Amino acid sequence: MELVLDRAPQLETEQIPLDRCLGRVLAADVSSPIDVPSFAKSSMDGYAVVSSEVAGASQSSPVVLTVVGVLSPGTVTDRPAGPGKCFEIGTGAAIPPGADCVVMVERTSRSGEAVSVFAGVKAGDNVVPSASDVERGDVVLKKGTHMGPRHIGVLAAVGQAYVSVAKRPVVALASCGPELVSVGDQLGPGMIYDINSSALKAALAEDGCSVVDLGVTGDDIDELNRAILAGAKQADMVIVSGGSSLGSSDLVTEVLTRSGRLLLHGVAVKPGKPLVIGEVEGKLFVGLPGNPLSALSSYYLFIQPVVRKALGTRPPGNRKVEAILAEDLSSVPDRFEFLPVRLEEGLDTVKAYPSRKGSSAISEMASSDGYVEIPTAIVALPRGMQVEVHLY
Amino acid sequence: MELVLDRAPQLETEQIPLDRCLGRVLAADVSSPIDVPSFAKSSMDGYAVVSSEVAGASQSSPVVLTVVGVLSPGTVTDRPAGPGKCFEIGTGAAIPPGADCVVMVERTSRSGEAVSVFAGVKAGDNVVPSASDVERGDVVLKKGTHMGPRHIGVLAAVGQAYVSVAKRPVVALASCGPELVSVGDQLGPGMIYDINSSALKAALAEDGCSVVDLGVTGDDIDELNRAILAGAKQADMVIVSGGSSLGSSDLVTEVLTRSGRLLLHGVAVKPGKPLVIGEVEGKLFVGLPGNPLSALSSYYLFIQPVVRKALGTRPPGNRKVEAILAEDLSSVPDRFEFLPVRLEEGLDTVKAYPSRKGSSAISEMASSDGYVEIPTAIVALPRGMQVEVHLY
Numbered sequence: 001m002e003l004v005l006d007r008a009p010q011l012e013t014e015q016i017p018l019d020r021c022l023g024r025v026l027a028a029d030v031s032s033p034i035d036v037p038s039f040a041k042s043s044m045d046g047y048a049v050v051s052s053e054v055a056g057a058s059q060s061s062p063v064v065l066t067v068v069g070v071l072s073p074g075t076v077t078d079r080p081a082g083p084g085k086c087f088e089i090g091t092g093a094a095i096p097p098g099a100d101c102v103v104m105v106e107r108t109s110r111s112g113e114a115v116s117v118f119a120g121v122k123a124g125d126n127v128v129p130s131a132s133d134v135e136r137g138d139v140v141l142k143k144g145t146h147m148g149p150r151h152i153g154v155l156a157a158v159g160q161a162y163v164s165v166a167k168r169p170v171v172a173l174a175s176c177g178p179e180l181v182s183v184g185d186q187l188g189p190g191m192i193y194d195i196n197s198s199a200l201k202a203a204l205a206e207d208g209c210s211v212v213d214l215g216v217t218g219d220d221i222d223e224l225n226r227a228i229l230a231g232a233k234q235a236d237m238v239i240v241s242g243g244s245s246l247g248s249s250d251l252v253t254e255v256l257t258r259s260g261r262l263l264l265h266g267v268a269v270k271p272g273k274p275l276v277i278g279e280v281e282g283k284l285f286v287g288l289p290g291n292p293l294s295a296l297s298s299y300y301l302f303i304q305p306v307v308r309k310a311l312g313t314r315p316p317g318n319r320k321v322e323a324i325l326a327e328d329l330s331s332v333p334d335r336f337e338f339l340p341v342r343l344e345e346g347l348d349t350v351k352a353y354p355s356r357k358g359s360s361a362i363s364e365m366a367s368s369d370g371y372v373e374i375p376t377a378i379v380a381l382p383r384g385m386q387v388e389v390h391l392y
Numbered sequence: 393m394e395l396v397l398d399r400a401p402q403l404e405t406e407q408i409p410l411d412r413c414l415g416r417v418l419a420a421d422v423s424s425p426i427d428v429p430s431f432a433k434s435s436m437d438g439y440a441v442v443s444s445e446v447a448g449a450s451q452s453s454p455v456v457l458t459v460v461g462v463l464s465p466g467t468v469t470d471r472p473a474g475p476g477k478c479f480e481i482g483t484g485a486a487i488p489p490g491a492d493c494v495v496m497v498e499r500t501s502r503s504g505e506a507v508s509v510f511a512g513v514k515a516g517d518n519v520v521p522s523a524s525d526v527e528r529g530d531v532v533l534k535k536g537t538h539m540g541p542r543h544i545g546v547l548a549a550v551g552q553a554y555v556s557v558a559k560r561p562v563v564a565l566a567s568c569g570p571e572l573v574s575v576g577d578q579l580g581p582g583m584i585y586d587i588n589s590s591a592l593k594a595a596l597a598e599d600g601c602s603v604v605d606l607g608v609t610g611d612d613i614d615e616l617n618r619a620i621l622a623g624a625k626q627a628d629m630v631i632v633s634g635g636s637s638l639g640s641s642d643l644v645t646e647v648l649t650r651s652g653r654l655l656l657h658g659v660a661v662k663p664g665k666p667l668v669i670g671e672v673e674g675k676l677f678v679g680l681p682g683n684p685l686s687a688l689s690s691y692y693l694f695i696q697p698v699v700r701k702a703l704g705t706r707p708p709g710n711r712k713v714e715a716i717l718a719e720d721l722s723s724v725p726d727r728f729e730f731l732p733v734r735l736e737e738g739l740d741t742v743k744a745y746p747s748r749k750g751s752s753a754i755s756e757m758a759s760s761d762g763y764v765e766i767p768t769a770i771v772a773l774p775r776g777m778q779v780e781v782h783l784y
Contacts (some may be wrong), residue, residue, distance in 0.1 A: 153591030
């Protein structure tokens with residue numbers, strides 16, 4: 001993790017319009033240039049009055065005032081309230097000069113331009129003071145905020161038409177394997193579709209990256225070398241899936257040794273053992289397993305954190321649920337394991353059904369809802385145990 | 393809920409390329425046109441042999457075979473294995489004719505074209521049979537699947553270059569209020585920025601909708617009427633925030649009465665009381681409160697479910713966390729309440745701090761992480777109580 005996180009790309013910032021901010025990450029704290037509200041306003045429908053003039057009002061001895069105007073939201077007046085004068089006012093409208101409170105319409109009775117007030121109100125009653133929500137200069141959103149609808153609402157509230165965000169990390173992505181066929185092409189004998197390009201492109205997009213698609217490379221080391229160097233020049237990070245088995249055709253480590261720097265090959269994680277970490281042209285290089293489920297879980301373990309570090313953000317929310325293991329299960333003793341599970345909601349509990357097919361199964365990829373992390377030292381988990389499921 | 397859900401738009405379907413499927417919803421079950429794998433393949437690096445020929449092999453009496461070829465992933469041969477002949481084979485490569493198992497390279501010793509096999513293997517050992525993962529015709533993904541990276545991987549695995557998805561619901565959106573100024577324009581006295589257009593547009597985009605932006609309308613009923621009718625003609629659904637207070641300037645219900653059908657005005661929910669449900673031009677109309685936090689929580693309560701029903705999907709994952717209330721709190725007795733809370737992670741527990749500012753606060757919108765639902769009958773929740781927080 002240190003090897004990858006220490007090499008997280010440094011991203012520039014850019015200004016983008018507010019309506020394109022969904023899912024982007026703030027590059028700087030946002031301070032409000034205005035008070036919110038920028039004026040004292042009524043929180044009720046009623047009458048804006050001078051509190052001292054209605055202090056003794058009651059049902060039996062109302063105070064009668066003259067209504068000299070109507071203030072609805074968006075209208076303002078420079079005419080003052082008092083003495084003896086008040087304004088009809090709607091919720092959200094600016095309090096007129098001189099008035100210091102609002103008497104609710106329910107406590108009044110109207111007859112032409114005269115209004116009888118049946119209850120005393122104190123200064124400040126039913127008034128939202130200026131700057132009571134946000135003061136000019138207040139930081140309303142912090143650098144690193146991953147923007148959802150409510151954050152975009154906050155930016156609108158303080159009038160930010162343009163927002164400074166971290167540029168999207170540019171990630172060059174290749175799939176390596178002579179057996180791979182691009183989806184849409186004809187599948188010959190002994191060949192399989194390139195699954196990782198599509199799945200990893202979607203995962204990178206979901207995490208806010210732009211992808212430079214280097215396509216599928218076969219077993220020609222020069223072809224792979226050219227693709228990786230071209231990717232490193234255009235991108236902040238290079239990812240290749242496949243070509244990094246611990247067996248004979250280990251193209252990825254050869255390219256790194258030739259054209260970059262090999263930092264690590266192999267991790268004690270199941271699935272996802274044949275991981276490669278390195279550098280090419282000073283950029284982070286990660287070689288993921290060719291196996292699709294392994295590639296995707298290694299993505300979530302090693303790439304997503306580096307993307308988030310580069311963007312300077314945390315995940316947009318907790319994506320874990322507690323569940324009860326529906327079956328006994330065993331785990332390998334010497335590796336950190338990711339166990340895909342399918343969730344079924346019961347009456348009080350959620351049950352987690354472990355997958356049985358192993359890391360190559362497409363059907364498992366389709367049906368699992370998340371995974372349980374099993375630390376290296378754990379070799380068995382009993383049925384009925386409470387586990388934390390990380391949702392995909 | 394019935395009033396809105398019964399009026400969920402009927403969406404057409406469209407074919408889109410696989411690489412644009414992220415976040416879209418499958419309009420039909422996807423059956424695999426191929427077996428996966430489409431050929432028997434090796435799960436190990438080793439030698440593809442005929443099991444009967446190596447049945448008695450052991451460390452002390454190895455069976456010696458002739459290696460007649462190398463099979464790496466993507467290569468196939470029509471030459472058969474046996475008698476006395478075998479193939480070197482890599483993980484993922486197709487099993488040659490005649491061979492029925494693979495002996496791991498660790499159990500062999502190689503010398504030129506001769507390989508000594510030191511262990512017996514059974515038919516099927518280290519072989520992934522054809523169609524063992526997915527059989528041709530199997531449904532791999534169900535209608536209604538909200539597609540994430542792993543689903544896109546599954547579609548790639550079965551070669552789906554184009555996918556049938558539900559069209560994005562088209563939603564016409566207006567903000568109503570004479571006090572509203574579009575973000576980017578000059579904020580005059582007594583005016584506030586239009587927050588809801590930005591926040592609701594983002595929420596609709598996040599939920600997979602296209603938005604027809606009708607902009608800000610003031611307090612002219614004809615202007616609002618024209619905007620709503622224009623929106624209903626272009627869109628599957630119309631949403632207006634503001635203009636539906638229970639007070640005097642109730643433009644939205646007037647327009648519905650004039651040009652459509654008013655079905656409901658006001659719900660026992662806090663915040664979010666002034667909700668309007670109706671129909672215009674046969675399309676669902678929802679009037680949301682003008683207050684931004686109320687508008688957004690009413691969106692999640694009433695609009696999001698209708699969008700999901702139209703798309704035919706469930707949410708992409710559980711977005712709730714358990715937390716411990718950090719403070720005593722009281723709730724109104726006669727309304728269903730949404731209480732925004734801020735979460736703080738402690739050692740073992742997550743603490744939920746209730747918001748104090750009420751539904752108009754922008755600062756609360758910025759700092760809250762989610763909300764607690766408080767049923768109508770509950771009037772107090774004690775500090776230390778476990779609550780379920782719905783994350784924004």
